[in-house]
Amino acid sequence: MTKPNRIPMLPQAGNRQWSASVNEKSVSKSIPSDAVLLDVLRDRVGTLGVKRGCDMGTCGCCAVLVDGEPRLSCLTMAAEVDGKKITTVEGLADGHHLAPLQETFTTYGGSQCGFCSPGFLIVASALLEKNNDPTDEEIKNAVEGNLCRCTGYQPIVDSIRAAGKILRDGKEATNPTDPHSNPHPGFKGDDS
Amino acid sequence: MPNNLAEAMEVAGRFIAAGEEFDWIAGGTDLIPNYKWHLNPKPNVISLANISELNQLTRTHIGAMVRLQDLTENEEMHPLLATAAGSIASVMIRRSATVGGNICLDTRCFWYNQSEDWRQSIDWCHKCDCGTEADCRVIQNQNDLCVATYQADLAPALICLNATIHLASPNGLREMPLSDFFELDGMKKNVLNRGEIVTHITLLEDSYSLIGTYHKLSQRETWDFPEAGIAATWDGKSLSSLKIASTGIESIPRDHSEQVEAAIESWNGSQSIDELSESVRKSVKPVNNTGFQPSYRRKMVKVLTRRSLKQLGIK
Ligand SMILES: Cc1cc2nc3c(=O)[nH]c(=O)nc-3n(C[C@H](O)[C@H](O)[C@H](O)COP(=O)(O)OP(=O)(O)OC[C@H]3O[C@@H](n4cnc5c(N)ncnc54)[C@H](O)[C@@H]3O)c2cc1C
Ligand code: SF4
Ligand code: FES
Ligand code: FES
Numbered sequence: 492m493t494k495p496n497r498i499p500m501l502p503q504a505g506n507r508q509w510s511a512s513v514n515e516k517s518v519s520k521s522i523p524s525d526a527v528l529l530d531v532l533r534d535r536v537g538t539l540g541v542k543r544g545c546d547m548g549t550c551g552c553c554a555v556l557v558d559g560e561p562r563l564s565c566l567t568m569a570a571e572v573d574g575k576k577i578t579t580v581e582g583l584a585d586g587h588h589l590a591p592l593q594e595t596f597t598t599y600g601g602s603q604c605g606f607c608s609p610g611f612l613i614v615a616s617a618l619l620e621k622n623n624d625p626t627d628e629e630i631k632n633a634v635e636g637n638l639c640r641c642t643g644y645q646p647i648v649d650s651i652r653a654a655g656k657i658l659r660d661g662k663e664a665t666n667p668t669d670p671h672s673n674p675h676p677g678f679k680g681d682d683s
Numbered sequence: 684m685p686n687n688l689a690e691a692m693e694v695a696g697r698f699i700a701a702g703e704e705f706d707w708i709a710g711g712t713d714l715i716p717n718y719k720w721h722l723n724p725k726p727n728v729i730s731l732a733n734i735s736e737l738n739q740l741t742r743t744h745i746g747a748m749v750r751l752q753d754l755t756e757n758e759e760m761h762p763l764l765a766t767a768a769g770s771i772a773s774v775m776i777r778r779s780a781t782v783g784g785n786i787c788l789d790t791r792c793f794w795y796n797q798s799e800d801w802r803q804s805i806d807w808c809h810k811c812d813c814g815t816e817a818d819c820r821v822i823q824n825q826n827d828l829c830v831a832t833y834q835a836d837l838a839p840a841l842i843c844l845n846a847t848i849h850l851a852s853p854n855g856l857r858e859m860p861l862s863d864f865f866e867l868d869g870m871k872k873n874v875l876n877r878g879e880i881v882t883h884i885t886l887l888e889d890s891y892s893l894i895g896t897y898h899k900l901s902q903r904e905t906w907d908f909p910e911a912g913i914a915a916t917w918d919g920k921s922l923s924s925l926k927i928a929s930t931g932i933e934s935i936p937r938d939h940s941e942q943v944e945a946a947i948e949s950w951n952g953s954q955s956i957d958e959l960s961e962s963v964r965k966s967v968k969p970v971n972n973t974g975f976q977p978s979y980r981r982k983m984v985k986v987l988t989r990r991s992l993k994q995l996g997i998k
Contacts, residue, residue: 548712548776561775563712563775563779566710566712566715566716570730571730632774635773636774
């Protein structure tokens with residue numbers, strides 16, 4: 492059987508000038524008029540914190556804030572968000588300090604391999620922006636579109652809850668998951 | 684990107700006159716994944732995103748570009764719509780996904796919604812045959828009919844609320860009951876002609892006196908398309924107001940008025956609930972092209988119908 496001609500994903504269209512504020516910096520790029528936001532952010536703007544997981548809307552790794560609302564950049568036409576304010580995971584921290592959410596993701600084990608973390612951080616930051624005292628149910632609903640293959644999700648819920656606490660009180664009240672569950676029960680260490 | 688309906692019609696008219704193919708794109712949450720997998724992409728897409736006329740949302744008027752998340756969060760809306768819309772995909776997708784795109788959702792099939800390499804490995808199928816005249820992989824040895832499944836959640840709820848759909852094309856406007864909009868053909872899908880768009884859905888204020896339920900069978904609680912979905916409404920008093928509609932089973936959502944009318948002729952309490960659920964089950968013919976087996980989906984149609992009727996308080 493002869494192989495049928497492959498059709499390009501979005502067949503050639505003209506270029507257009509695209510401007511947006513990405514992480515509070517204005518950018519202006521010439522992009523194909525049918526470009527998808529994820530490709531523009533990664534390939535033209537250089538915000539590589541935006542991850543390509545499934546490229547199909549199922550995993551949430553590519554989430555960015557568009558005017559403060561989390562959206563999947565892999566399913567958003569760039570032209571549609573022309574002129575908008577876009578925040579990627581790079582835009583969450585100010586200068587040299589991690590945002591409280593990033594802090595708690597490290598201390599509570601919300602991030603292991605880290606590939607899903609940009610998406611979770613974006614979605615959670617939008618949640619906490621609106622409501623800094625969410626119930627676990629509200630947290631779970633907010634992250635329903637994000638997949639994680641490593642953590643088992645509970646540490647992520649814990650991280651988001653703890654970040655909410657920091658945002659409310661300015662500090663953490665308790666130590667993260669204290670005491671840590673022992674990952675190797677029965678193992679006493681080399682010098683026992 | 685056209686800025687109003689007239690402009691959109693003009694752009695579409697120009698493509699039609701030039702013999703060029705195009706698709707409308709609304710939220711893109713269905714179209715973009717399909718294009719990425721090279722499922723029948725067209726050389727042009729016309730975005731509806733800037734057409735503010737299509738954004739209007741009131742109790743009786745739902746614009747085609749209203750986002751599903753806005754439908755779930757709007758307390759004015761009928762609770763049944765909030766439930767059905769809230770069951771769709773995940774919250775981020777619902778923020779992009781539109782009502783019009785949901786109604787016009789492409790039909791889905793296990794042999795079709797796959798990557799290009801995967802489809803090549805089965806020598807393609809009729810719906811996207813890449814010029815090979817391949818057969819359908821579900822109903823074999825023929826390439827006339829596609830039986831891909833309609834798996835959108837809003838339609839059965841809207842049908843049960845007696846919604847009317849409004850269309851516009853370069854040739855003018857038309858409207859019809861939503862159940863007449865769909866065509867039993869996995870490729871044609873609905874009555875839309877080239878260049879025609881869905882502008883809005885209307886509900887009568889009377890529909891707000893109906894109470895409704897929507898039950899969805901899916902592989903996981905979030906993200907997943909309905910493997911079977913049953914919506915039902917009634918006014919809480921009279922059986923003659925009862926409506927049942929299904930989705931996720933065949934190439935169109937079904938209005939089950941025929942089965943309902945037959946059942947209420949000689950209604951006999953809970954026995955009739957069973958009989959009606961059974962006759963709805965018998966009336967649907969799922970094929971083997973989604974995640975769950977057709978026999979299981981068909982059985983679940985009965986279960987979901989019975990559950991709906993009980994939840995509505997029908998005795
Ligand atoms: C991971 C994932 C999970 C999903 N889960 C569900 C689910 O559980 N239930 C469900 O129902 N859907 C689901 N979807 C499908 C989809 O997100 C929704 O159905 C959505 O409502 C489609 O709307 P849209 O605006 O994004 O459509 P688009 O992708 O923009 O368009 C879809 C189709 O409709 C046509 N169209 C759009 N608007 C109009 C109009 N006004 N007039 C004429 N034609 C029009 C387009 O040309 C296209 O063919 C899922 C999608 C993904 C990626
Ligand atoms: S029903 Fe047949 S023709 Fe239609 S998508 Fe599936 S395999 Fe292809
Ligand atoms: S990359 Fe966008 S959802 Fe997976
Ligand atoms: S930390 Fe690895 S996928 Fe979530």
